[in-house]
Amino acid sequence: MRITKKTTIISAGALALALVAGAATISATAAVQGNGSDGPLYVYNGNDGTALDTAGYMYGWNDSIVSSSDAVSPEVELACPAGTTSAYTFVTAVGSERSGINGWGAYADNSLTPTGGVNLANMSPIQQINGQQATLKAAGGTLSLGVACGTNNGVTIVASYYRTINVTAGTGSYTIERNSGGTATPPPAAGTTAEIGLAPTTIAAQEGLLSLVVPAGTVATFGTPTLVGNQSTVTGALGSVKVSDGRFNSLAGWTLSADVAEFTRQGDVTDTIAPSQLGVTPAIVSGTAGAVAGAAQTAGSATYASTFAELPAGLGWGDTVIDADLSFVAPQGKAAGTYNSVLTLTVVSK
Amino acid sequence: MNKKVIALCATVGVALSTVAFAAPALAEPVSGSYVVVGSDTLQDALNALANGSSISGSAVRSTAGGKAIGSFDATGSVGIQTKTNGVRFGRPNGSSDGVKALSRSVDGAAYTSGTVGGPAAVVITGQVDIARSSSGPGSSANADGPLLYVPFGRDALTYAHTGPAASFDTLDLATLTGIFNCSITTVGGVAVTPVIPQAGSGTRTDWLSKLSLTSAYSTSNPSCVVVGQEHDTKNLADGSAFPANAITAMSAAQWVAQNTGAGINRIGTVNPVRIGSPVAGIPATTGTGVSTVPNATFYANSTWGRDTYVVVEYARVQVGNAKYDSALDGLIASSAGQSLTNAGTFASTAGATKKKFGFLAPGSTTPIRSAFK
Numbered sequence: 222m223r224i225t226k227k228t229t230i231i232s233a234g235a236l237a238l239a240l241v242a243g244a245a246t247i248s249a250t251a252a253v254q255g256n257g258s259d260g261p262l263y264v265y266n267g268n269d270g271t272a273l274d275t276a277g278y279m280y281g282w283n284d285s286i287v288s289s290s291d292a293v294s295p296e297v298e299l300a301c302p303a304g305t306t307s308a309y310t311f312v313t314a315v316g317s318e319r320s321g322i323n324g325w326g327a328y329a330d331n332s333l334t335p336t337g338g339v340n341l342a343n344m345s346p347i348q349q350i351n352g353q354q355a356t357l358k359a360a361g362g363t364l365s366l367g368v369a370c371g372t373n374n375g376v377t378i379v380a381s382y383y384r385t386i387n388v389t390a391g392t393g394s395y396t397i398e399r400n401s402g403g404t405a406t407p408p409p410a411a412g413t414t415a416e417i418g419l420a421p422t423t424i425a426a427q428e429g430l431l432s433l434v435v436p437a438g439t440v441a442t443f444g445t446p447t448l449v450g451n452q453s454t455v456t457g458a459l460g461s462v463k464v465s466d467g468r469f470n471s472l473a474g475w476t477l478s479a480d481v482a483e484f485t486r487q488g489d490v491t492d493t494i495a496p497s498q499l500g501v502t503p504a505i506v507s508g509t510a511g512a513v514a515g516a517a518q519t520a521g522s523a524t525y526a527s528t529f530a531e532l533p534a535g536l537g538w539g540d541t542v543i544d545a546d547l548s549f550v551a552p553q554g555k556a557a558g559t560y561n562s563v564l565t566l567t568v569v570s571k
Numbered sequence: 572m573n574k575k576v577i578a579l580c581a582t583v584g585v586a587l588s589t590v591a592f593a594a595p596a597l598a599e600p601v602s603g604s605y606v607v608v609g610s611d612t613l614q615d616a617l618n619a620l621a622n623g624s625s626i627s628g629s630a631v632r633s634t635a636g637g638k639a640i641g642s643f644d645a646t647g648s649v650g651i652q653t654k655t656n657g658v659r660f661g662r663p664n665g666s667s668d669g670v671k672a673l674s675r676s677v678d679g680a681a682y683t684s685g686t687v688g689g690p691a692a693v694v695i696t697g698q699v700d701i702a703r704s705s706s707g708p709g710s711s712a713n714a715d716g717p718l719l720y721v722p723f724g725r726d727a728l729t730y731a732h733t734g735p736a737a738s739f740d741t742l743d744l745a746t747l748t749g750i751f752n753c754s755i756t757t758v759g760g761v762a763v764t765p766v767i768p769q770a771g772s773g774t775r776t777d778w779l780s781k782l783s784l785t786s787a788y789s790t791s792n793p794s795c796v797v798v799g800q801e802h803d804t805k806n807l808a809d810g811s812a813f814p815a816n817a818i819t820a821m822s823a824a825q826w827v828a829q830n831t832g833a834g835i836n837r838i839g840t841v842n843p844v845r846i847g848s849p850v851a852g853i854p855a856t857t858g859t860g861v862s863t864v865p866n867a868t869f870y871a872n873s874t875w876g877r878d879t880y881v882v883v884e885y886a887r888v889q890v891g892n893a894k895y896d897s898a899l900d901g902l903i904a905s906s907a908g909q910s911l912t913n914a915g916t917f918a919s920t921a922g923a924t925k926k927k928f929g930f931l932a933p934g935s936t937t938p939i940r941s942a943f944k
Contacts, residue, residue: 267920268908269917269920270918283907285919296918329632330623340918341630342629343629343632347636348909350603350637
């Protein structure tokens, strides 16, 4: 066919319009995440809608968790593209997040809301009852856990939202990596506050060892628990933190304090251990002369908030690196398991 | 000659057996794991949890140890097969029938359900795991009993009627008792027909207990009474139409569910059906149609409010017992958001789903041990 100039111009215009229209309908939600998810996905407690998505939190394979597309509110649905006919939740090997019902490691059917999205999808791995969730749990490793929008009865996936999780082989305990677009907990204001997740393990009194591996990352590292005086005792290290002070004129000094939240047992958050059971022995690793570590807190009689380290006024400025030995002693009657908590560090000027 | 006759009989016998056991294809799939049978009152709510439902605003399904469970209706085909390669047996119809089936599944004695026409005297060991019960164990409560009643949700007992609103809407306990023992035959000048749910129904047991008529009905029903099917105001037990100016026991939760569309609608259309209340000034439910909701004040009433239960074998949910089953325990342990006995309010919980079916949180969460039925 002979293409006249007019025809050519009109065609080009039409093509451009088609591209724009296509882009507008794909999704109104946010940007593709670092792990390939079509948008951010946040996790909330499926029993009561409370926030769960904190750094280093140790989830149990059976814990009830639900999805939201919002960092603050649980009941904000994930948007599915126009034309979606079915929705799913899944847990699967990395790279297979869009493989559909015959490719995912394990999945479950979900439903679309009247507005065509997915609301409070149950992402608990054990509830992905189609497939082999038990095999994934036994093998452990890095997996993707998420929500998908599908067509063609689930063999075609048109949108997939997921988080990357790191699973402990056998027990199925896992941590969830951050959404790449930002943090669920806001970044510290003016560099004064940091949160470090704690997840020490305990063993049962009068019985053999239970061993669990605590993954590295933004968690304090704990060793293997032993019985000392028939109480489960475990030691570990917080990891180095650094105070950086640039006030070379005023030399005002600073105080770094630590606070510890109540420990809750994974699988039953009503079972708690008081923060007083966490011992912390800070030590200055390197830095400004005159900086001193705070008094050691002894497991069993610790009080928080406590001073973690300080630099008295007038002595200097610059970077100070501090680390701490941790010890965690469980009261005798407590069930064995993994207890989650958070240690919050706060620095203020003297 | 004798030998031939015997052989012939044997052959005929085998042929007959083949015919007798050629069961029609059953519509309901078997369970992927645990099996729930029994009461009609809890059936819609429990079916929703077993099959998954989004009625609360979030897709909720009660699974057990990574497997789907199966809930079987109180009525339907006369026989059911509940598990892979399992035996076909009479469908348990009602709370008492369901607890009986559970008991036989544990003790191995032969089971015959209340459903007419179903297979009789079948050994059903291991074929039933959970019974739905709209009433507690009552006199079967036993601190060392082999069964455990775990509170499922709170319902309330009232009545539905096809009479004029003005005279039938509020009938007190004394009037209802008189109607159901045939000493009162008219209400507001109109002849009234009492309809009692079928034998085996927990609602029937509760109703008679509230009216102190348990012994009056123990051998046969009083002459003025006709037999209905639990919570059905379209038809009586024999299939005939539900009459005008009739009164039948009605679970308030069932009434909510049938109106909101959450449950199977069995509301009669020939004569307008209304919900009544035995407590003056406190209706059992409020709202109409899809906006019908339980009235918590009525549910809290100590006479008419009733906790409903799911019943299991006690040993199977006791840590340390050789029969302990952690997946079954998790399924009925109320702390878990999707467990059958959860009473949460957040949309992704089983409790929120149950509320759409007219069940509020139970008055007590303490399980009760009981003897077999």
